[in-house]
Amino acid sequence: xxxxxxxxxxxxxxxxxxxxxxxxxxxxxxxxxxxxxxxxxxxxxxxxxxxxxxxxxxxxxxxxxxxxxxxxxxxxxxxxxxxxxxxxxxxxxxxxxxxxxxxxxxxxxxxxxxxxxxxxxxxxxxxxxxxxxxxxxxxxxxxxxxxxxxxxxxxxxxxxxxxxxxxxxxxxxxxxxxxxxxxxxxxxxxxxxxxxxxxxxxxxxxxxxxxxxxxxxxxxxxxxxxxxxxxxxxxxxxxxxxxxxxxxxxxxxxxxxxxxxxxxxxxxxxxxxxxxxxxxxxxxxxxxxxxxxxxxxxxxxxxxxxxx
Amino acid sequence: xxxxxxxxxxxxxxxxxxxxxxxxxxxxxxxxxxxxxxxxxxxxxxxxxxxxxxxxxxxxxxxxxxxxxxxxxxxxxxxxxxxxxxxxxxxxxxxxxxxxxxxxxxxxxxxxxxxxxxxxxxxxxxxxxxxxxxxxxxxxxxxxxxxxxxxxxxxxxxxxxxxxxxxxxxxxxxxxxxxxxxxxxxxxxxxxxxxxxxxxxxxxxxxxxxxxxxxxxxxxxxxxxxxxxxxxxxxxxxxxxx
Numbered sequence: 001x002x003x004x005x006x007x008x009x010x011x012x013x014x015x016x017x018x019x020x021x022x023x024x025x026x027x028x029x030x031x032x033x034x035x036x037x038x039x040x041x042x043x044x045x046x047x048x049x050x051x052x053x054x055x056x057x058x059x060x061x062x063x064x065x066x067x068x069x070x071x072x073x074x075x076x077x078x079x080x081x082x083x084x085x086x087x088x089x090x091x092x093x094x095x096x097x098x099x100x101x102x103x104x105x106x107x108x109x110x111x112x113x114x115x116x117x118x119x120x121x122x123x124x125x126x127x128x129x130x131x132x133x134x135x136x137x138x139x140x141x142x143x144x145x146x147x148x149x150x151x152x153x154x155x156x157x158x159x160x161x162x163x164x165x166x167x168x169x170x171x172x173x174x175x176x177x178x179x180x181x182x183x184x185x186x187x188x189x190x191x192x193x194x195x196x197x198x199x200x201x202x203x204x205x206x207x208x209x210x211x212x213x214x215x216x217x218x219x220x221x222x223x224x225x226x227x228x229x230x231x232x233x234x235x236x237x238x239x240x241x242x243x244x245x246x247x248x249x250x251x252x253x254x255x256x257x258x259x260x261x262x263x264x265x266x267x268x269x270x271x272x273x274x275x276x277x278x279x280x281x282x283x284x285x286x287x288x289x290x291x292x293x294x295x296x297x298x299x300x301x302x303x304x305x306x307x308x
Numbered sequence: 309x310x311x312x313x314x315x316x317x318x319x320x321x322x323x324x325x326x327x328x329x330x331x332x333x334x335x336x337x338x339x340x341x342x343x344x345x346x347x348x349x350x351x352x353x354x355x356x357x358x359x360x361x362x363x364x365x366x367x368x369x370x371x372x373x374x375x376x377x378x379x380x381x382x383x384x385x386x387x388x389x390x391x392x393x394x395x396x397x398x399x400x401x402x403x404x405x406x407x408x409x410x411x412x413x414x415x416x417x418x419x420x421x422x423x424x425x426x427x428x429x430x431x432x433x434x435x436x437x438x439x440x441x442x443x444x445x446x447x448x449x450x451x452x453x454x455x456x457x458x459x460x461x462x463x464x465x466x467x468x469x470x471x472x473x474x475x476x477x478x479x480x481x482x483x484x485x486x487x488x489x490x491x492x493x494x495x496x497x498x499x500x501x502x503x504x505x506x507x508x509x510x511x512x513x514x515x516x517x518x519x520x521x522x523x524x525x526x527x528x529x530x531x532x533x534x535x536x537x538x539x540x541x542x543x544x545x546x547x548x549x550x
Contacts, residue, residue, distance in 0.1 A: 041522070085487075201487045211547060212449060214523045214540050222519040230513020235492055241470045243496035243508050243515055246420050 044157045044221060053159040054217050060162065061199075061206075069199040083127040084197045088183060089138065090119045090126025095180040099141040103149045111136055140231055143180075144173025148232045157221055165224040374475040374504040375467050378495045381411040381506070382462040382479065385450070389457035397549055400451035401444075408447060413498060413505035418442050420507075421520045426528050434534055445541045452548040458485045462493075474498050474507075 044050060073081070093116035100109030115131040115138070123130040132138060147169050148154070155168030166174065178184050183194055213219035384407040388400055395403065408414065418439060419427050430438070465478040477495045496508040508517040527537045 204487060208453075211452070211544070214520075214537075214544065215526055218523045218526050219519060222522045223514045226510075226514045226518065227512060233513075235513060241472060241474070243476060243494060243510055243517075244470065244472065244474050244498065246423075246517065246521065 043154075043225065046156055046158065050157065050159040050221075051217055053161055054220070056161060057159065057164055065195075065199050069196055069203065072196045073200045073203070081197065081200065084193065085201060086119070086123070086129045087126045088194050088197065089129070090116065090123070091181055091183045092177075093119070093126075094182065095143070095177050096139055096141045098180055099143060099146045100139070102143075102146045103141065105141075108139055108141075112139055112141075142173055143176035144170045144228070145232050147173060154225075157225060165220060167225075167228070170228075374497045375464065375477055377411050377497065377504050377506065378477040378479065379462070379464060381407055385454050386457070386460065386462065388450075389454050389460060392456045397451055397455075400455065401447050404450040404454075405443075405447045408443070408450070411506050412446075413500055413507055414443050414446065415439060416498065416500065416505070417507055417517060420517055421524050422528065423521070423525060426525070430534070437538065438534075441538055441541050441545075445545055448545045448548040458483075460484070465492075475504065 041047065076084075093112060097109055097112045097116060100106075100112050115136040118131045118134070118136065119126045119129060122128075129138075144167075152169055158166045158168060158170070160166050163174070183190055209216055209219055209223075384404070388395065388403055422430075422438070427435070461482050463480050463482065465480055468476045468478070470476060475497045477497065479493050479495070481491045481493055483489060483491070491511050492513075494510040494513075495506050496510070497504045498507040499505070508515055510516065524537060527533055527540060530536055
C-alpha cells in the first residue's frame with residue numbers, strides 16, 4: 001500500500017493496473033509542462049499525475065487503510081503480527097533466491113535457499129524466523145534490482161494507485177515479483193492480510209514522514225529513490241563522495257567569511273523577537289538534571305534556541 | 309601492531325623509545341645469529357621506521373577525531389533515550405542543541421540545502437533567521453524522536469576517506485524491538501576550522517541533505533518562498549513540541 005516501498009503488495013490484480021498505467025503514461029509523455037511555475041524535476045516528469053495519485057493514496061490510507069490497520073494492530077497480539085510478517089517474508093524468499101542467482105550472487109543465493117528451507121520446515125511454514133537466529137540473515141532482492149544490475153535504466157518516478165512509489169523499471173519488477181510469490185496464488189483473503197500487515201509494519205515510517213517532511217510528496221520521492229539505489233548497490237559505500245557532492249559544492253556562497261557574522265546576528269534576531277534566551281537560562285539554572293547531563297559546552301558562541 | 313598503534317596515538321616519545329628498544333633487540337639478534345651486519349644497514353632501517361611511525365601518527369590522529377565526533381554524538385543519543393521521559397521535550401532540546409552544535413556543521417549543511425544561487429539572494433537577516441529556525445528544527449527532530457529506550461545500540465563499522473579527503477564513518481543502529489532490526493548510518497564529515505564536523509547523514513542510503521535539498525528548493529521556488537519556508541518549518545517545530 002501507500003509508502004510501504006519494499007513491502008509492496010503482490011496481487012496479480014494490480015499487475016494489470018501496472019500495464020494500464022504504463023500505457024496511460026506513454027500517452028502523455030510529450031507533455032513537459034512546468035507545473036505552478038516550478039521547474040520539472042528530471043526524474044519526475046509526470047509530477048502532476050504522480051501528485052494526484054499520491055493524494056489519492058493518501059486519502060485511501062487516511063480513510064481506509066490506516067483505520068483498518070490500526071484496528072488490526074489493536075486486536076492482534078504482537079507475536080501474531082511478527083508471525084504474520086515472518087510468514088509473508090518467507091514466501092518472498094523464493095523470489096529473493098531467484099533474483100540472487102539472476103544477479104550472479106551465487107553464495108548469497110545458496111544462503112537464501114538455506115534460509116528458505118530452514119524457515120519453511122523448522123520455522124513452521126515461516127511463522128518463526130529461525131534462520132536469522134542461526135546466522136542466515138534476510139536479504140532484500142527483487143526483480144527491479146535485478147533489472148538494474150542488468151543495466152536497465154531506472155526511468156521516470158511513478159506513484160501507482162494503491163501501490164505507492166515506483167519507477168518504470170519497477171513495473172516489470174513488480175509483475176515478476178508478484179508472479180514469483182506463492183501468496184499471489186493463495187487467494188484474496190490471504191492478500192488482504194498481507195496488505196494489512198504491510199501497512200501496519202510501515203506505520204512508524206509513515207508517521208515519521210508525516211512529522212519530519214516539509215513537503216511529503218518530495219520527501220517520499222527522494223527517500224524512495226535513494227533507498228532503492230541503496231538496495232541495488234547492496235549498501236556499498238565506494239561512491240561515498242556522493243554524500244558530499246552537490247552541484248554547488250565548490251561554488252561560492254559569497255559569505256564564507258561571513259559565517260561568524262551570521263552567527264552573531266542570530267543573537268540579535270532572537271533577542272528582538274521573543275526573549276527565548278532568558279527562558280533557556282531559567283531552565284538551565286532550575287533544572288539540575290540538565291546541568292549534569294549537558295556536555296562541557298565549548299560551542300557557546302552560537303546561541304540558537306531550542307525552545308520557543 | 310595493535311598495542312603499538314595504541315601507544316603511537318597516546319605518546320609519541322614512548323613509541324620512539326619502544327621502536328629504538330625493538331631495534332636494539334633486533335640488532336643484537338642479527339649479530340648473534342648471523343654475525344654479519346653493518347652499522348649502515350642499521351641506520352637506514354632506523355630512518356625508514358621513523359618515517360613510517362610519523363605517517364601512522366598523523367593518519368591515526370585525523371581518523372580518530374572524525375570517528376570520535378560520531379561516536380560521542382551517538383552516545384548522547386543513547387543517553388537521551390535512556391533518560392527517556394524523565395526529561396521534558398524542552399530539556400531534551402537543550403541537551404541535543406549543545407551536542408549538535410559541537411558535532412555538526414549546521415551552517416554548511418544548510419547552505420548546501422538551500423543552494424548557492426538562493427543563498428546569495430538572502431539578506432543577512434534572512435540568513436540568520438533561517439539558520440536559527442533550521443537549527444531549532446533539527447534539534448526538535450532529535451528531541452522528539454529520541455525519547456525512549458528499548459535496548460537500541462550503535463555499532464561502529466568502518467571509517468573511509470573519500471577521494472576528496474572527506475571522511476565517512478559507517479555505523480549500524482540495532483533496534484532489537486523494532487520492525488526494522490537495523491539501520492545503517494553513514495556520517496559524512498568535512499573538516500572546518502574547528503575540526504571534523506558532521507555535514508551529512510545517510511540512513512540506509514537515504515541522504516539527509518539530498519532529501520532536504522529537494523524539499524527546501526521546491527518551497528523556496530514558490531511564491532514568497534522564504535517566508536513560506538520559515539512558516540512551514542515553524543509549524544513542524546510546533547508539532548514536535550506538542
